[in-house]
Amino acid sequence: MSGLYGTMWIALSGLEAQQAGLETSTNNVANINTPGYSREVPILQEAAPVIEGNVAFGQGVQVEGIQSLRSNLLDLQISDETQQQGSSQAYVNAMNQVQTLFPDDTTGIGAQISAFFQSLNSLSTNPSDLTLRQNVLSAASNMASAFNDTANQLTQTQQQLDLNAQQQVQEINQITQQIAGLNLQLCELSSTGQDYASFEDQRGELIQQLSGLIDLSQVSTGNAVTLTTKQGTALVVGGQAYALSTAPNTSGLQDIYSAQGEDITAEISGGSLGGILQARDQTVPALQTQLDSLAGGLATALNTAHKQGTDLNGHAGGDLFEPIIGTGAAASMALAFTDPSLLAAGSDGTSGSNGNIANLSAVANQAVSNGMTPSDAYSNLVFQVGSSVSDGTTELNASTAMLQQLQQQQSSVSGVSLDEEASNLLLYQRAYQASAEAISAVNQMLQTVIDMGAQS
Amino acid sequence: MRISPDLSQLVLTALNVSDQAEQTALQQMTTGRRVNQASDDPADAALDVNIAFQMDSCDRYLRSISSLESELQTADSSLNSAVTALQSAINLGVEGSNGTVSQQNRATIGQQVSGIAQQILGIANSSYNGNYLFAGTADAQPPYVQNSDGTITYHGNDNVNSVQIENGQSVAINQPGSALFSAQGASVFQALNNLVTALQDPNSTTQDIGNATTELRSAYDQLTNARTFYGSTVDQLVSTQNFLNNENVQLSAQQNNAVGVDMNVAVTKLTNAEEARQATVQAAASIDNLSLMDYLSSVTTT
Numbered sequence A: 001m002s003g004l005y006g007t008m009w010i011a012l013s014g015l016e017a018q019q020a021g022l023e024t025s026t027n028n029v030a031n032i033n034t035p036g037y038s039r040e041v042p043i044l045q046e047a048a049p050v051i052e053g054n055v056a057f058g059q060g061v062q063v064e065g066i067q068s069l070r071s072n073l074l075d076l077q078i079s080d081e082t083q084q085q086g087s088s089q090a091y092v093n094a095m096n097q098v099q100t101l102f103p104d105d106t107t108g109i110g111a112q113i114s115a116f117f118q119s120l121n122s123l124s125t126n127p128s129d130l131t132l133r134q135n136v137l138s139a140a141s142n143m144a145s146a147f148n149d150t151a152n153q154l155t156q157t158q159q160q161l162d163l164n165a166q167q168q169v170q171e172i173n174q175i176t177q178q179i180a181g182l183n184l185q186l187c188e189l190s191s192t193g194q195d196y197a198s199f200e201d202q203r204g205e206l207i208q209q210l211s212g213l214i215d216l217s218q219v220s221t222g223n224a225v226t227l228t229t230k231q232g233t234a235l236v237v238g239g240q241a242y243a244l245s246t247a248p249n250t251s252g253l254q255d256i257y258s259a260q261g262e263d264i265t266a267e268i269s270g271g272s273l274g275g276i277l278q279a280r281d282q283t284v285p286a287l288q289t290q291l292d293s294l295a296g297g298l299a300t301a302l303n304t305a306h307k308q309g310t311d312l313n314g315h316a317g318g319d320l321f322e323p324i325i326g327t328g329a330a331a332s333m334a335l336a337f338t339d340p341s342l343l344a345a346g347s348d349g350t351s352g353s354n355g356n357i358a359n360l361s362a363v364a365n366q367a368v369s370n371g372m373t374p375s376d377a378y379s380n381l382v383f384q385v386g387s388s389v390s391d392g393t394t395e396l397n398a399s400t401a402m403l404q405q406l407q408q409q410q411s412s413v414s415g416v417s418l419d420e421e422a423s424n425l426l427l428y429q430r431a432y433q434a435s436a437e438a439i440s441a442v443n444q445m446l447q448t449v450i451d452m453g454a455q456s
Numbered sequence B: 001m002r003i004s005p006d007l008s009q010l011v012l013t014a015l016n017v018s019d020q021a022e023q024t025a026l027q028q029m030t031t032g033r034r035v036n037q038a039s040d041d042p043a044d045a046a047l048d049v050n051i052a053f054q055m056d057s058c059d060r061y062l063r064s065i066s067s068l069e070s071e072l073q074t075a076d077s078s079l080n081s082a083v084t085a086l087q088s089a090i091n092l093g094v095e096g097s098n099g100t101v102s103q104q105n106r107a108t109i110g111q112q113v114s115g116i117a118q119q120i121l122g123i124a125n126s127s128y129n130g131n132y133l134f135a136g137t138a139d140a141q142p143p144y145v146q147n148s149d150g151t152i153t154y155h156g157n158d159n160v161n162s163v164q165i166e167n168g169q170s171v172a173i174n175q176p177g178s179a180l181f182s183a184q185g186a187s188v189f190q191a192l193n194n195l196v197t198a199l200q201d202p203n204s205t206t207q208d209i210g211n212a213t214t215e216l217r218s219a220y221d222q223l224t225n226a227r228t229f230y231g232s233t234v235d236q237l238v239s240t241q242n243f244l245n246n247e248n249v250q251l252s253a254q255q256n257n258a259v260g261v262d263m264n265v266a267v268t269k270l271t272n273a274e275e276a277r278q279a280t281v282q283a284a285a286s287i288d289n290l291s292l293m294d295y296l297s298s299v300t301t302t
Helices: A003-030 A072-099 A108-125 A130-192 A197-211 A271-307 A357-365 A374-414 A418-455 B008-031 B042-096 B103-124 B188-200 B206-259 B263-288 B292-301
Strands: A040-046 A050-052 A055-057 A061-068 A217-221 A224-228 A234-237 A245-248 A254-257 B144-146 B152-154 B162-166 B169-172
Touching: A003 A040, A003 A061, A003 A418, A061 A197, A072 A130, A072 A197, A072 A217, A072 A271, A072 A374, A108 A130, A108 A357, A108 A374, A108 B042, A108 B162, A130 A197, A130 A224, A130 A234, A130 A245, A130 A254, A130 A271, A197 A224, A271 A357, A271 A374, A357 A374, A357 B162, A374 B008, A374 B042, A418 B292, B008 B263, B042 B103, B042 B162, B042 B188, B042 B206, B103 B144, B103 B188, B162 B206, B169 B206, B188 B206
Parallel strands: none
Antiparallel strands: A040 A061, A050 A055, A217 A224, A224 A234, A245 A254, B144 B152, B162 B169
């Protein structure tokens, strides 16, 4: 036995342990809404006993440390799913903007193509009428404008995505810088044996943020985390962050380069950067190509038909649209003349002939773009844009649901429960009171002993 | 097993889902369309584009047909007047070929026939919306011009305009004057001129006048034959018009099937979404009351 003072020390260790518990619980409650926070529990251990003869007397309690409760496996799964979700979300956002450019109703390119052929049919009933001729030219001009507007807005969307990609790269670089800093701090702390759970929490949160931006692979070595893209481009190794950079390519869009100067644009598959690049480099260019093919095919076919006819003055028809030179047919589509008398509606040189309108109208049923008629080509565009949004949304919903499930699982391990903390607080409080009661008892006993001395 | 203490995310997601369902149902009900963006149903949205094209075609054919109908009816009624006038000319010819008619009366009859020739010249030069109806495609100028010697020359051409009135089907919309009034070997004007000459020439025999009348009759036959074109074309326009109107109704139904909304379904969806939202809110409210902290503090205060 260690005497009354020994008992006092045991009670004191109880006070300290319960206070540590109280502190941990309070800290948990304080951080209940902190993103990335993992709940902590005190690790209590019996102090080494004192052995007297055959009897081992317990010597109270020791606080071994504070443990942060987290599941690394869940963290990894959440990181993977966050990359998926970030990519789908960014892609769907981008394509939702694009979708508005290809309406299936009475506005947009489809309706203008239809209106143009309608104006031709009206003209065929009275081919020398200048108002009807003007109507055809206006409809042709509106159709060209619709192509111009759609192509320009598509390009603007692409440029906006390009700007977004650059911003994302900057954000990625900031985060990898912070993670590298935390890696360094964690290595130093662990060598001094200090508590580092809060730094791990911060780093974990930053890694989740980074997962939303770019695809990631992570490997833990000691207390440091090594981060690379899925294709192996280093982002953070130990205390060193490897910043990505951007430089314009031949189409004026920014390519992404690794710190080693390698072009990794095509490799990036996850996170919002992955989704943005998919829309910017694949879906939007594919749509541009088809739009150009439709505009170019339509203009060329109408020019060919127009040249077969004669105008109001009996002269042979020229081009109806400016001939397409190079790429960008949709953006550059323009009417070749504005004088309605130059419209080659006739076939025999007289003003009353409508013989060439049949040739012009026939273009509506000709294969002008990839073997499709103008209306089929446009409806195909609508289908593709719609599918890209709806497929993307399906993926997004799936990964959002998956992510939520994983987060619930993670929360069941790491989340702070107020009920639990309330009951813990009660436990610690009661134990603290009991230890204090013990000290008070020892104190009285000591008083008794002192009084004994005073009486003698 | 430890249960995730954070139920707010679940509540938020559930609210989000029911909000979205509510919004979709409302949008469907207000627009009357199930497909409001292509992504709602890409295949049906693409179908909608094609149906809209076909409906536009129907509309434009119908518009052309109604403008053609009035033009063709004008031409037909002009020709009807010409036919009536020619009948009187033939009757006059028959009257003039009667041996009992005096030379003076013959000359008077000749003048009447000459008047009819002028009337028919006017008809042959009739126009619609500023275009000469019987000039072929050279319809900017009057097709028939009377020369100083009284003969009439055709300045139009033999060409015919066609207009598309439904997919893959066009109709000719005019007969040139060269098929109506000045056909090879059966020219109305030539025959009228010959009859006038025969009636006014004192040396003509009743035989001569009779021959001229016969010539006029064959020109008359040519005109009435060629004229049937207008009647039959109008008939064809009317039947195509009926076909297109019917087609429009069917296309509308197809479009409604593809992108339209079933109101009953939309209303049910809206009700379901609203109920789901209400249930979620109620559940969330009762979760909030279940904190041990709340319970403990209420115990200590009492």
